[in-house]
Amino acid sequence: MKRFLVALVSVLVGAGVVAGVAVFASATKGETPLLVAEPAGTVDTPEGPVNAANLELYVYPNSSDAVPGPTQGVNALYASQGWPFYWPSTTLQVPANSLVTVTIYQYDSGGRVFNPFWAKVHGTVDGTMTVNGKTVTEVDPTKVAHTFTVHQYPESGQPYLFVSVPLPDLGSNQVGNANPYSDTPKEVTFTFRTGEPGTYVWNCEFPCGDQYQEFGGPMQQRGWMSGTLEVV
Amino acid sequence: MADTMVPAEEPEAPTNRPPAMHRLREWLQRRYVRHILIITVVVGFLLLPLAWLMLAAMNQSGGPASSIMEDIQQTIFVFTLVSIPITAFVFAVLLYSLFGWKGKSGDVPPNNDNPAIRTNAVAVITWTVSSSLLAAFLVVWGLIELADITADSYGSTSATGQPKTEDALVVNVTGQQWVWTFEYPQYDKVATDILYLPKDRPVLFNVTSVDVIHNFWAVELGIKIDANPGAITQTGVTPNKEGTFNVRCAELCGLHHAYMETKIDVMPAETFESFMRESGAGRTR
Numbered sequence: 190m191k192r193f194l195v196a197l198v199s200v201l202v203g204a205g206v207v208a209g210v211a212v213f214a215s216a217t218k219g220e221t222p223l224l225v226a227e228p229a230g231t232v233d234t235p236e237g238p239v240n241a242a243n244l245e246l247y248v249y250p251n252s253s254d255a256v257p258g259p260t261q262g263v264n265a266l267y268a269s270q271g272w273p274f275y276w277p278s279t280t281l282q283v284p285a286n287s288l289v290t291v292t293i294y295q296y297d298s299g300g301r302v303f304n305p306f307w308a309k310v311h312g313t314v315d316g317t318m319t320v321n322g323k324t325v326t327e328v329d330p331t332k333v334a335h336t337f338t339v340h341q342y343p344e345s346g347q348p349y350l351f352v353s354v355p356l357p358d359l360g361s362n363q364v365g366n367a368n369p370y371s372d373t374p375k376e377v378t379f380t381f382r383t384g385e386p387g388t389y390v391w392n393c394e395f396p397c398g399d400q401y402q403e404f405g406g407p408m409q410q411r412g413w414m415s416g417t418l419e420v421v
Numbered sequence: 422m423a424d425t426m427v428p429a430e431e432p433e434a435p436t437n438r439p440p441a442m443h444r445l446r447e448w449l450q451r452r453y454v455r456h457i458l459i460i461t462v463v464v465g466f467l468l469l470p471l472a473w474l475m476l477a478a479m480n481q482s483g484g485p486a487s488s489i490m491e492d493i494q495q496t497i498f499v500f501t502l503v504s505i506p507i508t509a510f511v512f513a514v515l516l517y518s519l520f521g522w523k524g525k526s527g528d529v530p531p532n533n534d535n536p537a538i539r540t541n542a543v544a545v546i547t548w549t550v551s552s553s554l555l556a557a558f559l560v561v562w563g564l565i566e567l568a569d570i571t572a573d574s575y576g577s578t579s580a581t582g583q584p585k586t587e588d589a590l591v592v593n594v595t596g597q598q599w600v601w602t603f604e605y606p607q608y609d610k611v612a613t614d615i616l617y618l619p620k621d622r623p624v625l626f627n628v629t630s631v632d633v634i635h636n637f638w639a640v641e642l643g644i645k646i647d648a649n650p651g652a653i654t655q656t657g658v659t660p661n662k663e664g665t666f667n668v669r670c671a672e673l674c675g676l677h678h679a680y681m682e683t684k685i686d687v688m689p690a691e692t693f694e695s696f697m698r699e700s701g702a703g704r705t706r
Contacts, residue, residue, distance in 0.1 A: 303631040304595055304604045306612045340614075340680060349684065351614050353600075390680045394597060402632045402650070409505055409676045420491055 219262035221412045224278035231290050238380075240287040247276040247374075248335055248356060249389070250297040250364050259412035272407035273297050273397050279416025285386045288314065291337070295375040298359030299334030299395060307336050307394045310379065312352035318379035320357055327355070334358035334375075339391040339418050342372040347387025350420070353394065354379050441543075453521060457513045464516075465509035472501040484641030486662040486687060487571050493643045496566050500559065507555075574644055575625060575657035589623040589657070592616070596628070596648035598636030599677035601668055608697045616685040617670055618660050619693035625657045637674035639685060645671055660687040 226242035233239075251271040252258035258274045259267075283289045302308050308330035309317050317324050338353040355376045364371060391417030398408035407413030440452065448454060452463040476498055485491045577583070584591060593604040594616075604612045616639070618624055628637045638645040646656040670681035688696070 272442065304597055304602060306595070306604075306614075309612075311614065340683075349615075353614075390599075390677050392599065392677060394600065396632065404632050404675065408598065411676070415676060 192265075207259070217263040217409065218413045219264040220260065220338050221259050221261055221264075221280050221416065223277040223280050223282055226283040227291070228282070228284070228291055234288070235366055240284055242284050242287050242289050244256075244281065244283065244289060246291065246293045246337075248297055249274060249276055252416060256370075260275050261412060264410065266414050267406070267410065267413075270398075270399075270406060274407060274413045275416070278321075279391075279412050279414075280419075281395075281416060282419045282421055283383055285383050285420050286357060287383050287418060288380055289369075289383055290378065290380045293337060293354075293356060293377045295334055295356040295377060296359065296364065296370045297334045297356075298360065298364045299356075301331045302333040302355070302395050305330045306392070307338070307353060308312050308333055308355050310354050312339070312350070313327070313354065313379040313381050318377055321376050324402045328357045332358050332404045333395050335397055335414065336394040337391065339381075339396045341387070343391040344392060347389075347420075348384030350379045350381075350384065350387070350389055352379075355395075383420045387420050389420070439677075449590050453517060455516050457510075460513035460516055461506070461509045465506055468505045468509060471505070472498055475501055481496030482554060482641060482667055483662075483664045484666065485643065486641040486660050486664065486666055486685075487573075487643055487658045488661060489570050489658055490641060492566050496562065499562065503559070518520060522663040535610050551630060557691060570643070571673065573658065575655050584623065585657075586623055586627045589625050590619065591627065592618075594626050594628045594648065596630040596637060596639050596670065596681075597673075598632050598675050599670070601637070601681070601683050606695065609702075611700045613700070615683055617696060618685060618687045618692060619661050619690040620660055620687050622658045622690055622693075628654045628656065633674050634672050635670045635674050635681070638669045638671040639666065640669060641666035642685065645673055646671065660685075663687050663689065 194285040200387070202289055224244070226244040229241040229243045231238040232241045242345065247256075249256055249258070250273050252268055252274070256276055258272070258276065259263075259279070310316055310325070317326055319325070320328065333355045335356045336353055337356065340351055341347065341349065356377050356378060359373075360373060363373065393408065395409065396403035397414060398404055398406035400406060411417075423627075449458075476494060479494055479497070485494055535578045574604055591606055593606060595602045595604070600614065601616070602612055602614060603616050604610055626637065626644070626646075628646055628648045629652065630691045632650060634650070635648040636645060637648050637656075642658045642660060644656045644658050646654050648654070665689065666685040668685055670678055672678075674681065
């Protein structure tokens with residue numbers, strides 16, 4: 190009987206430890222709230238009418254009173270680090286088989302992107318984007334602040350989706366270190382087409398973090414410069 | 422007349438050692454030997470499908486797509502087959518030892534222990550010779566295949582090595598958290614996020630990274646090499662099958678390492694040339 194009780198208690202303690210770890214991991218995972226693209230009617234295309242949706246994002250150089258940045262779960266620990274971040278969320282949802290127009294307001298400074306591939310526009314309709322209303326296919330690789338780059342797990346059976354746009358920088362004297370931010374952000378707009386439903390990841394390809402090669406900090410933590418794109 | 426004297430045969434010294442065959446027969450009739458041999462055969466047959474299962478798993482995504490991967494698969498298949506009887510024998514001895522001498526409830530330990538195990542020359546020679554032959558086979562097979570793969574994949578050339586043939590396609594591979602990009606210097610430096618390759622044309626990859634260490638692994642092509650920041654490593658392959666295959670990062674490299682994958686599109690040579698032309702680049706070299 191005593192042996193049975195010892196075994197039972199051991200199993201219960203083990204299960205408790207596993208459950209505790211799972212609860213802790215879930216509570217601190219730091220995923221930002223879901224941001225759903227707003228439906229925008231239909232658009233006529235050569236293949237027929239296609240549903241459209243709009244998504245609006247902001248990139249800030251650091252958190253402020255007005256824009257606190259990600260604070261969910263473990264992100265609360267990083268709130269005072271002065272990291273750049275996408276706002277209002279990095280967990281994005283867009284409709285399937287649609288044209289999605291994304292507008293990003295970019296408030297940060299930048300520099301040279303190591304790989305010039307990321308200074309070019311990839312995967313958008315016509316391979317273009319607009320910067321403050323001007324249509325371009327690439328930007329100066331020495332003046333890139335961030336990128337918005339969607340990629341995926343190719344063996345998952347979902348349609349291939351690769352979209353990458355560079356976000357031009359603001360001059361460092363134009364960037365506010367805290368609230369208020371610059372009054373003249375770079376406004377980048379692009380449209381891409383989604384296929385069947387799937388889940389993708391996206392991140393910034395410009396090293397804008399801290400530590401080694403500036404690939405630490407916000408580059409390695411969901412909710413700052415990376416997230417998920419769900420096509421539903 | 423003297424009789425031819427035939428020396429009388431000396432009587433054999435008395436011994437209790439039976440002839441070798443008789444001893445072997447007697448040994449095989451022992452209960453535990455029979456049981457272990459039966460378990461070996463059963464476990465061996467149960468494990469046999471493993472060799473084909475491994476091949477099926479490797480071919481799930483459409484490979485092999487190069488002679489290098491064919492060599493690798495053949496080696497894995499043969500090594501698995503060779504290891505099955507050994508694994509089966511080890512498990513047979515283990516299982517028999519666990520259950521064959523298991524006491525029942527109420528048993529009391531025997532008063533006297535079994536006789537001490539003495540050395541057995543036949544057994545020692547058997548396992549030494551068979552292990553040596555097996556190891557030699559694995560080494561020789563491995564060296565031959567390794568030489569083959571190395572020759573096919575530029576494995577022995579330095580980082581400044583040039584393509585072995587004029588016709589070879591050069592691709593500059595860059596790993597970056599967490600995307601691969603491919604540049605074709607012979608085609609006006611066209612750059613893509615998918616690896617496009619022509620079938621039956623040798624390819625030389627110059628691999629590097631702009632941040633941390635990645636590992637360029639073209640799964641179905643059977644090549645895998647580190648992508649180091651500040652250095653160029655080289656590998657090569659000749660794709661021999663059209664289709665869509667996978668590139669993965671095989672070096673833990675950060676948050677989205679698991680997503681650092683892309684496609685390989687192997688197409689006929691003419692289609693590849695047209696694709697490059699459509700991408701805005703005629704062949705320059």
